[in-house]
Amino acid sequence: MSKRKPLTQQKLASEEEHEIEGEPKRKKVNKKSRNGEFIVPPMNQKFVSCLQLGMNLNLLEQGAEESLQFQGTVAGQLTQQIYELIRSDTLSIANLERCHKWKGESSEIEYYYLRSRYFVSEENGMVCDRKRDDRIVCEPASMFHLVMCSHLQNNHVTSYNIHRNLVKTYANITRDYIVTAISYCSKCNPDLKAKPFQKKRHKNVYWELLPLERVHIEVFEPFDGEKIQGRFSHLLYFRDYFSRYVWILPLQNDKRKHMIRAMSSFLLGLPRIPIFLESTTIDREHLFDLCGQIAEHYSLKLGLGVKNSQRFHNNGIKDMKELLGSHKEECLQDWNLCLKYGPFHINQNINVSSDGRPGDLLFTSVPDCNRKFVKKRNDVILDTPSQQVVHLGEGVLFLENNKEEHKTVEAVKENITHSDPDEERAENDNTNDTQVRIDEGDVSPSKTEPVEQRDEDGEDRRGESDEADIRRPEDEPIDDAIEQKKEGNARNHLKNSAEVMVANIPNDNHVNTVQMQPAIVRDDYIYDSDELADYNLEVEQKRYKRMRKSNDADDKSMSEMGPRKKRKLLGRKLQSSTNMDESIEL
Structure with a gap:
């Protein structure tokens, strides 16, 4: 069938009304x-x-x-x-x-x-x-x-x-x-809503950024194995997002010691240390370790960006390779010619996308840039959560904070840990009303539903430890939250005549408990409430201890750790928080 399909298409095409003879x-x-x-x-x-x-x-x-x-x-x-x-x-x-x-x-x-x-x-x-x-x-x-x-x-x-x-x-x-x-292709635009041709100047300028605020660093081989002057096989490539200004440095290879030396020379030679560094060709955890050592050794404040634009990065590498490749023989003989045909050519010519020359945009485009830059960097560090900031000696290393995501997480935490007292009071009232309705009903011997007991003053003896993991006599867990509260209140009131005292619970487990009074139990009730209470208290104590330990571990200050352990811990967070394949085109 697949071989006959092209013949059928050709036959139908010949019968089209717009077919031109001799075409x-x-x-x-x-x-x-x-x-x-x-x-x-x-x-x-x-x-x-x-x-x-x-x-x-x-x-x-x-x-x-x-x-x-x-x-x-x-x-x-x-x-x-x-x-x-x-x-x-x-x-x-x-x-x-x-x-x-x-x-x-x-x-x-x-x-x-x-x-x-x-x-x-x-x-x-x-x-x-x-x-x-x-x-x-x-x-x-x-x-x-x-x-x-x-x-x-x-x-x-x-x-x-x-x-x-x-x-x-x-x-x-x-x-x-x-x-x-x-848009005039009916195959790609089946709605046939083509936008008309109109004047539009294409500019790809990051107006919200400052010069040198965000720089991407790349490592690549310009000539695929051939070495410049017989020594340098790799290039360390830097480009500023705002101005498109480009720097390149020679590398003998892509080992750590050569990259740290070259990156340190580049950063210390800039008029301002960039707020965020990004990379597509360098592994994120590797980049984190490199920047951590530089920040610690030279007491710098460096940030690692997580909003990578892989297309923007790859286009810069591709353009540089094309410029150097067009003068390959000359560049292999002299490193200075690589600078001439590469970054010098880019920085001196007008960039249509950035609406100016990179050199002019880098140094003269923003008035009072240094004061604005320092203020913005300090604000960025203050807005970054403490878990994403590492103090390495006198240096600081931090991750870019996704503010919207951070706010969402904090809101979820607040909803979980700090519930509204009015809502809790309303839930308790609903539970009490339900309990009263249960007490007023008839209890048959075949059912084990509890009956509410009152003392001489007419006051209810209700237990307040609603958070305990209560189970039925058949040992089946109760999934529904409301049903769990109902059963929990009933079980706590139908105790044996022997008094069950709840004590020795640590104050940091946030479980509110009240001493229970003796209650009268019907003959048809199964006497397992003592064992359940002891078991549930034990489980509850262990669970809250584990939660307490995990919270203490999360809140532990990073200043007590060693520099290498700090870099590894935050490096893993960087690797897990962002995916290398996903990128936001800026």
Whole structure:
């Protein structure tokens, strides 16, 4: 059956109304594209050649038309007319004025700007952009077709994968444009609610952060086993979240002693010690141990972040590898050339996502940054629970606190340990009313329901130790809480004529008990209340002792432990509190 299915699809496709005579056969969906084999279609290919069965052709044509109109409204993007003028080498001031986009002096300024930025390649005759590393400028009329063909030929991949692959070749393909273009695919958007093309500047700036507040540290091999200058096989990579400023340091290997030396040099050379450090390539427990030794030895305050963004981290590593790989032979011979083609190039050029140069954003973007930074770090440490803070000599190591999760846990604890007295009083009243109703009813010899006994003054003799683990004479546990209270009150009142004294209970077990008075018991009652009372008291004492010990162990101050034991204990908590595979994209 699987072999006949493609033939049936081809037969149905030939009967479609929108099928064009003489049209080349549709390419099969590349099932291997998700494994890294991305197909980049030629710029002049139309999406009609990639149509699949059941797709809405009218919706695609609408998207192509709206896309072409949208190109003329975006500042910095070429229109179809200006693109043709540049490609045909007929660009002039008079022709720009005829395009009705610039007039007078502005047309002259724009003319020289376009001349300096765009040129026609002698190799392929394509228009290229000097500002975008001489990459090809996609023809405005073909942009929608290019994106849609890439989407269809690669098994309907996401906009992220399309952008990562097309941006290597084309200079004017943006992420927001791809997201909007894909919404016109009726397979991926069955509701046919495509959002229109509109102006939107994509910025990925973490405005809530301060420069050097959050830095991620990575270790990787830039050249897969080959050593720089015959010595350094690994790189220690640092990047600031806010400014995208990048540092790299050489490592002989990824052993602990080399990493501690390099990380210490980096941190002590910064104008401010970062509040949080994160990593994707370094194991969390290993990173905790490294930072703990550095904080203890140099008396620093370091925090470990738990809100990792693996995509953000991996993109930084990938970009650095591509920059160094394009000058591999030179970088292997000289470490300074690695600095030139890597962090120097990144820090000196404008980053579109962060809306500025990393160097400017790091040092001049926030006024009075040092005072704000110190205040924010102190506030973060004060807001962190004491269980997540370790004092290592004069240094401090702490974990990032998830405030919402912490509040939820504290609320649950309060509900468990501190119940409302009014609620307890209401429950006791309900229990008493139920007991009275039981006493007023008839008790047959075949039933063992207890009868309430009163003294001469008419007062009830009710036991208040409702927390005891009471069992039936058949030794069956009572699961329901209300039924347990009923049975507990009844059993405590139907004692043997011999007096049962409750004593010798420690004061720290929080069990309220009252001495019981002798009670009259009917003949049909099974006399096991003495054994049950002794057994229950014994169990209750052991249970509360265990709870007390566990609470004392949790509340024990970490200052009494050794530095190594502190790091191990908090390191395990870090490993269990966050999953390496889960991440929050910032």
